Amino acid sequence: MITTNHPTDNNSLVDVIAFYEKVAQKENIDSSVYEKLGDSYYFKAHYKKAIYWYSHLFSDTNYENTEIIYRYAQSLKFTGNYKKAESYFEWFSQLVPEDMRANPNTENENYLDRIAKNSNRATLNGINTNSNTDTFGGFVHNSDFIFTSKDHQNSNNNRTKTLYQAQFDSIGVLSTITPLLEKNNTTYNESSAVITKDGKTLYFCANDKKTKEGNEVVLKIYRAIYNGKKWTKIQELPFNSDSYNCAHPALSPDEQTLYFASDMPGGYGSSDIYKVSINPNKIFGKPENLGKNINTYARETFPFISANNILYFASDGHLGLGKLDIFAVKTKNLQSGEIINIGKPFNSEYDDFAFSNYDTIGFVSSNRNKADKIYSFKENVPLVLSCNNTLIGTITEANSYAVVYKAQVLLLDEKMNEIDQTTSNSDGTYLFKNINCANKYFIRVLTDNYLPYENALFSLSQKGDAIYDIRLAPLVISVQDFAKNYATENIYFAVNQWQITDKAEKQLNILLTLLEEYPWLNITIKSHCDSRASNDYNMLLSSKRAQATINWLLKKGISRSRLSGKGYGETLLINQCSNAVRCSEAEHQANRRSEFTIID
Numbered sequence: 001m002i003t004t005n006h007p008t009d010n011n012s013l014v015d016v017i018a019f020y021e022k023v024a025q026k027e028n029i030d031s032s033v034y035e036k037l038g039d040s041y042y043f044k045a046h047y048k049k050a051i052y053w054y055s056h057l058f059s060d061t062n063y064e065n066t067e068i069i070y071r072y073a074q075s076l077k078f079t080g081n082y083k084k085a086e087s088y089f090e091w092f093s094q095l096v097p098e099d100m101r102a103n104p105n106t107e108n109e110n111y112l113d114r115i116a117k118n119s120n121r122a123t124l125n126g127i128n129t130n131s132n133t134d135t136f137g138g139f140v141h142n143s144d145f146i147f148t149s150k151d152h153q154n155s156n157n158n159r160t161k162t163l164y165q166a167q168f169d170s171i172g173v174l175s176t177i178t179p180l181l182e183k184n185n186t187t188y189n190e191s192s193a194v195i196t197k198d199g200k201t202l203y204f205c206a207n208d209k210k211t212k213e214g215n216e217v218v219l220k221i222y223r224a225i226y227n228g229k230k231w232t233k234i235q236e237l238p239f240n241s242d243s244y245n246c247a248h249p250a251l252s253p254d255e256q257t258l259y260f261a262s263d264m265p266g267g268y269g270s271s272d273i274y275k276v277s278i279n280p281n282k283i284f285g286k287p288e289n290l291g292k293n294i295n296t297y298a299r300e301t302f303p304f305i306s307a308n309n310i311l312y313f314a315s316d317g318h319l320g321l322g323k324l325d326i327f328a329v330k331t332k333n334l335q336s337g338e339i340i341n342i343g344k345p346f347n348s349e350y351d352d353f354a355f356s357n358y359d360t361i362g363f364v365s366s367n368r369n370k371a372d373k374i375y376s377f378k379e380n381v382p383l384v385l386s387c388n389n390t391l392i393g394t395i396t397e398a399n400s401y402a403v404v405y406k407a408q409v410l411l412l413d414e415k416m417n418e419i420d421q422t423t424s425n426s427d428g429t430y431l432f433k434n435i436n437c438a439n440k441y442f443i444r445v446l447t448d449n450y451l452p453y454e455n456a457l458f459s460l461s462q463k464g465d466a467i468y469d470i471r472l473a474p475l476v477i478s479v480q481d482f483a484k485n486y487a488t489e490n491i492y493f494a495v496n497q498w499q500i501t502d503k504a505e506k507q508l509n510i511l512l513t514l515l516e517e518y519p520w521l522n523i524t525i526k527s528h529c530d531s532r533a534s535n536d537y538n539m540l541l542s543s544k545r546a547q548a549t550i551n552w553l554l555k556k557g558i559s560r561s562r563l564s565g566k567g568y569g570e571t572l573l574i575n576q577c578s579n580a581v582r583c584s585e586a587e588h589q590a591n592r593r594s595e596f597t598i599i600d
Helices: 016-023 031-043 047-059 066-078 082-095 111-117 479-485 502-517 535-555 585-589
Strands: 002-004 013-015 122-126 135-141 144-149 162-168 174-179 187-195 201-208 220-226 231-236 246-251 257-262 272-279 300-305 310-315 325-330 352-358 361-369 371-379 388-397 408-412 418-423 429-436 441-446 453-457 470-472 476-478 522-527 563-567 593-599
Touching (some): 013 479, 016 031, 016 502, 031 047, 031 066, 135 187, 135 361, 201 246, 257 300, 272 300, 300 352, 310 352, 408 429, 476 479, 479 502, 502 593, 535 563, 535 593
Parallel strands (some): 002 593, 162 187, 220 246, 246 300
Antiparallel strands (some): 013 476, 122 371, 135 144, 144 162, 187 201, 257 272, 352 361, 361 371, 408 418, 408 441, 441 453, 522 593
């Protein structure tokens, strides 16, 4: 390895990327050069340049650096070469099948254990709604229980699905069941009602009998006003469309946010959960997708917000027991909080959905008994969402420990999806709140004048703040520091040989470029042998190795006055493999080396 024998006052600097690009112009190059260049451009999001340098590595069929394979596949995907990207993701998955980044659908082998920990916290009881077919939902407002039924004995209209209100007693018996809305309203199917605390505003899901020619019937969210006797002024909300569905409204406890499910363009799957602000005078903001921590490639639907601001929703995209399962996450932690499967008996191998709770009692719908049915429950043990803490740290320069200001810090999940980002403060500190203790994360730092940084974070489960300090290597650094930290490693020799091997030549090309770029640098070479053969023979052999290294550099145009070298025989072994000690060939190989020291 290159080292420096004393500090230097020379202020010459080297741009690491520019330096390695010059090395890459030579004929015989070590693969580490292509890795460094590919990584540098990958982390700067210059994916076409990253592809150019990474592609040099894959002519070698034995190349199996899995991180580089993954980054190459990502670069291909980001530039639209999906077919080729897929083949490299597949290769990555074959090499590290346990890594979920290659296949987001890969099941975590421990997920059933995690679900089991959240199970058996409640007892379910069926509710008799006097309906022979599908019945679902379950929203409580004061003493009224509101639900949806496909056909009901008290129904006297032509609707397919109708909202009903009923009195609900302590043992789960419904009485005085009547339609919530008058039968002459304009909607056809109705479901998923939510009423404001003052009882004056109703939001519900419905569709029309008639739509514009050529359009499919779509679900929309409506609002109605109570005039003291009945629901009137039924209007659809402004973000509805004839081109996509909006359904299953739910209100936040402060009633300033409406959550709903939709398959509007720009989502992640077949339906996603969205939220929209309810501004003064009941003017709605712009719908916001809750993001890829909540929403998957599949269905997310039937949101409900509890009094303590926990979002419950149904999904068949997160890991569960069957089809739709019910999941929970804190609303203050939607972007990075762990998505919790709430376990049995709420979830089963069938579709489970339309969860709602009111203190320790609540309702859930399921088709576990053939048709959709409503079940009440009493929660005996509360759901414990995973712990969350704060991730903090300080970013400094690796050599000087100077703080790095305004560095971009990215927090990535285990599939390398970005879930949050921030910048370092004037004192070099960064901070992420509400980090799930149990999750695996990656942290990435990008900033001018420093090499990109990335590392995995595991098990942040300690109580209190998780502290993770980061040291960045400068992109433009002193030549001495570069030589010590980034330039060529030792070169090695075959048994009883002093010739420069093809592999050693690849490393020497890096050293050669450094000497060409900075003519005031000199180099001294220390060469060594393993312990086999006599001491005198090894001293002679190591001297030939030092001279062979010098001769290689002389042939490349480096002045003899800048080069010195000496053989040390077997006097400076780096391991226990001295005379009469049995060692492996790999251990002996470690001693057959030339080392380099930069002198100015």
